[in-house]
Amino acid sequence: MDKSELRKIVKKVKHDNQIFKQKSKLASLSNEIPPSLVGRSKQTKQLVRYLMSYEEGMVVPLVSVFGRSGSGKSSLVKFVCSNISDIEYCYVNFRKARTIFGCANLILGAMGHEPIQSAKGMNKVIDTIHDAIKHKMSESEKKLFVLILDEFDVIMYDRRGNPSDFVYKLIEMQSDLVEKNTPTSIITISNNVVGDYEFDDRVRSRIGSSEIFFTPFSKVEILDILEKRAEEAFEEKIDGRVLEDIADRCSDEHGDIRRAVELLRVSAELASIKKMPISERFVEIAAMRLEKDRLEETMETLSHKSKWVCFSLAALAFISGKEWHSTMHIFEYFRKMLPPGSTLISYRRVSDLLIDLQNTGVVSSSTTSEGRNGYSSKYRLNMNPETAGEMIHEDYWEIVKRQKEKQEVSKLFSKSDLKRAGLFNDVFFGK
Ligand SMILES: Nc1ncnc2c1ncn2[C@@H]1O[C@H](COP(=O)(O)OP(=O)(O)O)[C@@H](O)[C@H]1O
Ligand SMILES: [Mg+2]
Missing domain, CATH: 3.40.50.300 (P-loop containing nucleotide triphosphate hydrolases)
Incomplete structure (x- = not known):
């Protein structure tokens, strides 16, 4: 890196930022107090009533x-x-x-x-x-x-x-x-x-x-907020369909306005690098990128064993093409995946780890009645199995991909597969 190279980088970044009039309007953790608010009149009334009761001596x-x-x-x-x-x-x-x-x-x-x-x-x-x-x-x-x-x-x-x-x-x-x-x-x-x-x-x-x-923001409210923000943040008017698309994606989930604003900012950044207007295509890429970031953060907090339970579910979903899998199914996959000689963890433990994963939002569960056999829980990964698998262990995920190619759902990794990937027992149960 020399000075002229640095100057080029600065020039490029400045150029990429040209589409923004005031990018800070899209900062998701800004402490600024908005000059006006969309909706929320019920909460405003409640708060004012509580605060002003001091006037009545209460x-x-x-x-x-x-x-x-x-x-x-x-x-x-x-x-x-x-x-x-x-x-x-x-x-x-x-x-x-x-x-x-x-x-x-x-x-x-x-x-x-x-x-x-x-x-x-x-x-x-x-x-x-x-x-x-x-x-x-x-x-x-x-x-x-x-x-x-x-x-x-x-x-x-x-x-x-x-x-x-x-x-x-x-x-x-x-x-x-x-x-x-x-x-x-x-x-x-x-x-x-x-x-x-x-x-x-x-x-x-x-x-x-x-x-x-x-309550979470509704789609109409999110759209309203986005339109105002976009007007302040960008030099040019943003395509209405783009904002609509973002509002759709964010009200589907939890009405999270912060995520909506973040999605708009990242979409704009991607578009400006390509020197193109923001379109739904950029929103899609931005959404994938944000989801990956979020996932990486969550994954970092998981224990070693939780990660492998998660990996098992990802592999099952990927190979079978089905989303929901029972605890037993996941446990069996997990067990077969282990190289010979590893310490096995119990069914009960896998079941507990799945509940932990559910608490962090990585998986969802659904309990169904099995008639005379009582109830059974099934789990679904809340993310793309390939993204999760690759994030947990790239080499192992390669094996899963080959497995899918062969469609050998029941016959799991052979010893030579493991050797080829350079994996040993401690991959699963080390650390
Ligand atoms: N009612 C509203 N109208 C317009 N913008 C809003 C409204 N509520 C929040 N925002 C904007 O959305 C962002 C996130 O809101 P924030 O108050 O931090 O949410 P929370 O505290 O619930 O996580 C902020 O940048 C804020 O300016
Ligand atoms: Mg807050």
Whole structure:
């Protein structure tokens, strides 16, 4: 790499970006508060009602905003709090914290304070947050302080911390502030309703049931948002069919607006590299690419054995052309796939691993009645079997491909196949 080469690359990237007027409008993790919102009037009314009840002398301690990612929770909460003149707010996203103590320090940081060392204890942090809020409100004309805690679920992942205790201390702080004439409400934003998490009873009774559920966006709403975004982001008008296609794909799933915007951005990037207008073809390629990225992320989190159970299901689906396979079928394939001499894991264990895979969204299950024989579960891979197989083990997947060619569904890998692929027992059960 020399300077002239670098200049060429910069020139090319600049050229590729020409189709964008303001690419930042398509950034999926942008913190910008949208100037206006599409839909969501029900949730807006609920939130305003909860917040404004302080005027009647009834401060709601905690509002739990919940729903899937990309349903517009963060945007709406910020939009409401920043546009009501009586409200002063502090927005904190817990995403980057790894411990509950870290979350508490993020609040401090957002209030303009230095972090406090964990040796000083949680009480010290909470007291400092309390004082910062009190101080801020004593200097402000505003009447209600709102502490917004986004991605609140993070506190549940700290295995050594005590989420109940943290929430209890926050609520105590809130009621203390109210008593001292500093009306304060806390808004938590999470995937599940806060009441569903396992807090102890003293917390449960205090957090109440002020909940706001965000339904997934409908296709019409997604299309509406995309049209507005496209107008801001691109120099030229985007083909209506492209936006319609994206809205279709994203409302099929979970009404995830973030995914829709991401799909539009990646489609545009691909099209500009080819110096062509964005078309449905680019949307299709972009969708495949995003799915692959997402898959890679999920796969990285799976255990070694889970990956091979997943591989077995991928191979069965690929070879037979059928989507659904029973636990027994998957177990048998898994067992035959093992090189001689490997430690076998039990049917029960494979069945448990399939349930784990279902929880991560990699597979889906369906239970059917078998009459007198009770019930049986079948599983389906939620992704393209070839993509999954190749991602888990390219060489092994080659063997599966050859198997399919031979259509020898029952006769599995021969020893010479394994040797040729340079695979040994530890491929499956090492590490
Ligand atoms: N009602 C809405 N109207 C228009 N754009 C929206 C709306 N809700 C969210 N967005 C946009 O969609 C993106 C994702 O929304 P966000 O609020 O982060 O979702 P969530 O917090 O539920 O994951 C943001 O870029 C935001 O600007
Ligand atoms: Mg959010």
